[in-house]
Amino acid sequence: MSTTAGRGALVSGGSTTAVGAAGLVLGLSSIFGGGVHLRIGWLLPLVGVRFDVDPLGGLLIALTGAVAVVVGVYAVGYARHEHWSVLTLVLLPTFVAAMILVPAAGTVTTFLLCWELMAAASLALVLADHRRAAVRSAGIVYAVMTQLGFVAILVALVVLSAAGGADDFATLATRGGAVASGTRTAVFLLTVIGFGSKAGLLPLHAWLPRAHPEAPSPVSALMSASMVTMGIYGIIRIDLQILGPGPTWWGLTLMAVGAMSAVFGVLQASVATDLKRLLAYSTTENMGLVTVALGAAALLSASGAPTIAAIAITAALVHLVGHAAFKALGFLAAGSVLASSGLRDLDRLGGLVRSMPVTTAMFGISALGASGLPLGAGFVGEWLLLQSLIHAPTQGDPMVALAMPLAVGAVALTTGVGIATMVKAFGVGFLARPRSTQAADAHEMSRGMAVGMGLAAASAAVLAVAPGVLGPVVQRVLAVLPAVGGDTAGPHLGAMLRLPGIPGSMSPGVIAVALVLAVIVAVGLGRWGRSRRPAPADVPLWACGADELSPRMQYTATSYAEPLQRVFDDVLRPDTDIEVSHFAESRYLIAKVTYRNRVEDPIERGLYAPVVRAVGAVAERVRRAHNGSVHLYLAYGALGLLVVLLVVR
Amino acid sequence: MTWIGAIRRAGRIVEPAPSAPSDRMAPPAGVTGSLQLRHVDCGSCNGCEIEIAGAFSAVYDAERFGARLVASPRHADGILATGVVTRNMHDPLLNTLAAVPQPRVVIAVGDCAVDGGVFRDGYGVVGSVADVVPVDVEVPGCPPTPAQIVAALRSVTGR
Structure with a gap:
């Protein structure tokens, strides 16, 4: 049994890595070589399947491939430990392949086919552990929302290709500007809804904090690092490249949706106690930041500042790549913790730094990236975004003058709360003393999982210290996005980041060297000072x-976030109960105090619950027509036929 | 500005400083003129606590002679112990003393702390403070007056 499971895990992880490596090669070659074109006429009737990879698609393919290489290496050990079923083992490389095909699709029909393949594969992977009720419920939410999103995308793309008179993206890009403005608006709104739901943007984010925690961790990593970026890819491809440049309000809409997603996501992450739920909300936050950057690019190019728009779109691309690196790493580290201790609850974790030092270091690198601090993989993208927002020329447009400072405020709030969130996740979850026996018994997992995490950590570190490696890639991608300032010089991403027309410049490499020197000096001074003082006493x-400190006295994730929860009471709407039970003898003698605190998603409660109730009520009405009588159904059939005959008479 | 008015109306209420006590102990090494104290209630009736509060109040103002109460034994040069040592407070007293950096002083305030006082033979009583830890300064009285407490503190601070 175990050798069979081991072989299956090896084949599945190995083929995932192989597909990922192929994707990485394909992506990079299509960025730096010419485009890759492939047409398979027999695969779909009438239209066939066509793949055209341009630099933008190539970037997404390379990104997905890189994530898949890491996840594949990690999944060998993880799948063996978790005894994955054959279906799950087969679906993992299939999901990766589908994600690689989505940005490669050259026509609307191919795109929709690959998109649905990706959605179905990911849904089946979310349901891998379907014996647990939480997984089934998450699967239903995910299935419904991803299919509703697909309907929006389907309608939008069908309308677009009918209006543009072409099926392939390349032709549509040349005719996009000529489409009637009402159609363009409808397509824009539908694609923002459809792709926004895939990217986890407000208010269609609800599947994300449910499906990501319940999916197996390598799948969570793939979904969070790669699949949600496909939503962003769709927005860039359809709204910015094909339809763009759009009117001012498109950019404003994207910025508003992005800013709300970023702030709401990070606030929910700050009060989350489930480690994987926290990471999932952090994904909503980061996709929100990317969307703010896309919106700023659209707004600035519409208001006649293409140079700054190019900086904003660069920020979006750089942050997309950085987020993929640190979020994949975060989910893989959380998966190691989960596999080793069976815990996701931060309130019961702790002390992992002693028992799982490698995983702790990996999660530390991921948390540094997610907090957006210098030397973290998320810093460069957020810095570029803030530069583009702060230096945006208003050109006398009051909307720009109003939107940019508000966006700066939203990004600043997001980053600040994000730091607190990551301090909580790392400090409470990995440092301090273990809060439960499971956490105390945790141990480092297999070497393959450590190697997988190490690869992700290395790429996160390279992106943080030397973002210049992305310079040539971003330049090629910008060239295919003329609508958002891609035809300008664009920012210079080298050892020193230089922005055209803006005095700001920054070099993460220099910051890293300065930090290393400062640490050496501080350690040296500390050693020297200690040698001059008397020996320390224990x-x-x-x-x-009291006699000793117990782990129960430590800060927990809930208590750490309590002040934040109090400050942002109006947004988070926490549900707090205090129950005091007395002894029978006297009301003054308290037997027990129970404190319960629950933070639900207020959007889910306020927006989704009424819709679900309404659908339920309608379904109840419709159910009356289905009473199970065969005679009645035959009558329906006859009636239907009659109506059809009358209509087509 | 009512509080400024209140300050002006109250004026200076502090007692004039009596002359420094002649019998003073050698202050702990490194302490010159300033003494940070952590107060430990080992099982007091709270009479001594009220007098200590008086000693550090605006009227007796022990702080002008360099003595000060602090919140953590890690910040303290010594402890100010009141009451008989009860069974429940025996270990916490030892833990607190162990947390005070050396060299340190132990000041026993009140008859109970000095020799057990009226609670000496109680069933829950371990003994006086001196029975448990070495005591450097004793302040007799049930309770001692704030002036006596201030004088004892000045014998340590030397001011």
Whole structure:
């Protein structure tokens, strides 16, 4: 049994890595070589399947491929440990292949085919552990929302290709500007809804914090690092490249949706106690930031500042890549913790730094990236975004003058709360003392999983210290996005980041060198000072007079986030109960105090619940027509035929 | 500005400083003129606590002579112990003393702390403070007056 499972895991992980490597090669070659074109006429009736890979698609393919290489290496050990079923083992490389095909699609029909393949594969992977009720419920939410999103995309793309009179994206891009403005608006709104739901943007994010935690961790990593970026890809491809440049309000809409997603996502992440749910909300936050950048690019190019728009679109691309690196790493590290201890609940974790030092270091690198601090993989993207927002020329447009400072505020709030969130995830989850026996018994997982995480950590570190490696890639991608300032010089991403027309410049490499020097100096001074002082004495910890500190006295994730929850009470709407039970003898003698605190998603409660109730009510009405009588159904059939005959008479 | 008015109306209420006590102990090494104290209630009736509060109030103002109460034994040069040592407070007293950096002083305030006082033979009583830890300064009285407490503190601070 175990050798069969081991072989299956090896084949599945190996083929995932192989597909990923092929994707990486394909992506890079289509960025730097010419485009890749492939046409398979027999695969779909009438239209056939056509793949055209341009630099924008190539970037997404290379990104997905890189994530898949890492996840494949990791999945060998993980699948063996978790005894994945054959279906799950087969679906993992299939999902990766589908994700690689989505940005490669050259026509609307091919795109829709690949998109649905990706959605179905990911849904089946979410349901891998379908014996748990939470997984089934998450699967239903994910299935419904992804299919509703698909309907929106389907309608939008069909309308677009009918209006443009072509099926392939290349032709549509040349005719996009000529489409009637009402059609363009409808397509824009539908694609923002459809792709926004895939990217986890507000208010269609609800599937994300449910499906990502319940999916197996390598799948969570793939979904969060790669699949959600396909939503962003769709927005760039359809709204910015084919339909763009659009009117001012398109950019404003994208910025508003992005800013709300970023702030809401990070606030929910800050109060989340489930490690994977926290990471999932952080994905909503980061996709929100990317969408703010896309919106700023659209707005600035519409208001006549293409140079700054190019900086904003660069910020979006750089942040997309950085997010993929640190979020894949974060989910893989969380998966190691989950596989080793069976825990996702931060309130019961802790002390992993001693028992799982490698995983702790990996999660630390991921958390540094997610907090957007210098030397983290998320820093460069956020810095570019802030530069483009702060230096945006208003050109006398009051909307730009109003939107940019508000966006700066939203990004600043997001980053600030994001740091607190990641400090919580890392400090409470990995440092301190173990809060449960499972956490105390945790141990480092197999070497393959460590190698997978190490690859992700290395790429995150390279992106953080030397973002210049992305310079040539971004330049090629910008060249195919003329609608958002891609025809300008664009920012210079080298050892020193230089922005055209803006005095700002920054070099993460220099920051890294300065930090290393500062650490060496500080450690040296500390050593020197210690040699001059008397030897330190060992004394017991001060526990306010009690005999020893217990892990129960530590800060938990809930208590750490309590002040934030209090400040953002109006947005988070926490549900807090205090129950005091007394002894029968007297009301003054308290037997037990129960404190319960639950933070639900207020959007889910306020927006989704009424819709679900309404659908349920309508379904109840419709059910009356289905009473199970065969005679009645035959009557329906006859009636239907009659109506058809009358209509086509 | 009512609080400024209140300050002006109250004026200076502090007692004039009596002359420094003649019998003073050698202050702990490194402490010159300033003494940070952590107060430990080992099982007091709270009479001594009220007098200590008086000693550090605006009227007796022990802080002008360099003594000060602090919140953590890690910040302290010594402890100010009141009451008989009860069974429940025996270990916390030892833990608190262990948390005070050396060299340190132990000041026993009140008759109970000095020799057990009226609670000496109680069933829950371990003994006086001196029975448990070495005591450097004793302040007799049930309770001692704030002036006596201030004088004892000045004998340590030397001011």
